[in-house]
Amino acid sequence: MKFKIEALDPQSKARAGEVTTDHGVIETPIFMPVGTMGTVKGVHQRELKEEINPDIILGNTYHLYLRPKTDVLEAAGGLHKFMNWDRPILTDSGGYQVYSLSGRRKIKEEGVKFKSHIDGSYHFFSPENVMEIQRKIGADIIMAFDECTPYPCDYNYAKRSMHMTHRWLNRCINHLEKVPYRYDYAQTFFPIVQGSTYTDLRKQSAEYIANAGAEGNAIGGLSVGEPAEEMYAMTDVVCSILPEDKPRYLMGVGTPINILENIALGVDMFDCVMPTRNARNGMLFTSEGHINIKNKKWENDFSPVDPAGITWVDTEYSKAYLRHLFVSNEFLGKQIATIHNLGFYLWLVREARKHIIAGDFREWKDKMVKQMDNRL
Structure with missing residues (x-):
């Protein structure tokens, strides 16, 4: 993946850029329609391309793992071929679903044991197998496995969770080196900044993620119920630390107003x-x-x-x-x-x-x- 900045706004931190992947160019800032299970609900792929015309869409690792299952996707040649989509795709890691399934999961250092919302069967996600699953799905951009903390969140819990997310990141990176690409194109890996709404934790996490040296970086754990002003404050802190020459992805945001205000703070990519x-x-x-x-x-x-x-x-x-x-x-x-x-x-x-x-x-x-x- 390549990223270049084409213009900077003189009165804010907004920037116009270009992300180049093997499936095409993504002009930023960009909004990624959410295609959770290989479909943007209610929209044919033809309508998606010809009318809405996004440069990239998003798929969900948790849901695709459960249905249609990764062996089906691999047999089809990856998610692109399975859904007949020849433009870039990003998959999240399932970390948000871990957060949203609070009554159905148990988090440990090794990973997360969770109960399927479909049939009640038990499954286990670890940093290692989530990397393998995303290799099989075959998205152009794949996300690190993290824990998304709720809001409000106790400081000590947020701190412990952040450090675990960092340890999981190291495991993701180490395992990815052992797992080759499944298809004839490259995949790009984004780590995720956490730290809830605590400025010192966000700074610490942003510095850790920046030092990982990935080709792009994401900001997670926002748009989970906190006031918009706190979201903007945390985004501003993180964007001031993350590398300027790498794309920044704010996960799960948000309203049209949220998007414009976060573009002004230096964010390049959004989904919601x-x-x-x-x-x-x-x-x-x-x-x-x-x-x-x-x-x-x-x-x-x-x-x-x-x-x-x-x-x-x-x-x-x-x-x-x-x-x-x-x-x-x-x-x-x-x-x-x-x-x-x-x-x-x-x-x-x-x-x-x-x-x-x-x-x-x-x-x-x-x-x-x-x-x-x-x-x-």
């Missing part, structure tokens, strides 16, 4: 289920604010879903029709909303990139944040 999950519940994001399409106020509104939208669904259908689909529980409504929201997220980060290159990102960002905070 919010645009797809909220779409399925009738929440639409637009440049003028957010819409609950199920509200009665849209019943006789025959204007386009989003006149400023970039996807075909934005002008093909009216708000009244989309509301009707949701009220009638027609799945087409969820599909339309999903395409719209993902299209908007990709538009947002690409507009951010344009304004970084133009040198007026800060002014544009401040204007967009005010507009998008509206409830329409």
Whole structure:
């Protein structure tokens, strides 16, 4: 993988860059649609490419391990071929699922024993076998196995967890050297900064991760319930330490406003289920604010879903029709909303990139944040 910075915003820490992988170029800042189980919910791969057009998508190690199972993916030639996707893919390590399955798992130094949410069967994740699983899945960018701490989190627990994440990182790196690529392209490894919302721990973790010398770095353990101001503060601390010549990935973030504010702090890559999950519940994001399409106020509104939208669904259908689909529980409504929201997220980060290159990102960002905070 190669990364180069093409432009820096003069009034913030925002940067426009380019990540080159064997499956294509990723222009940053970028939002990665979440394709948890080899699918971005409700969207065909053709629609994903032609309408939403992301440079990269995200898959989930935990879910793909359980279904369809890694031996199926390996027999298919990897996740790219299995789902017919020829652009870059990133897989998370399962660390977040360890966090979210708090009632179904037991964490030890060796790794994590957990109970499948599907059939109750027991499984074990360690830094070593998670690296092997991600080799078989075959994503272009693979993540270190870590523990994502909850919020709020006791300082001593956060400290112990952070040090264990660092020890797990060393085990990941050592084992990766023993496990060759499964397919005819390279994989890039990202370690993850932890430390909850404690500044001293975040600094310590960022320094440890920076010294690992990986080709890119991630920030984990945020967007787990902490106030946005604390998220921004921790991101700022970490970005001031992580190498400037490596891409920075803020995991699981977030709202459109979160994304713009973190771009301003120096983050390059984002992912979140919010645009797809909220779409399925009738929440639409637009440049003028957010819409609950199920509200009665849209019943006789025959204007386009989003006149400023970039996807075909934005002008093909009216708000009244989309509301009707949701009220009638027609799945087409969820599909339309999903395409719209993902299209908007990709538009947002690409507009951010344009304004970084133009040198007026800060002014544009401040204007967009005010507009998008509206409830329409």
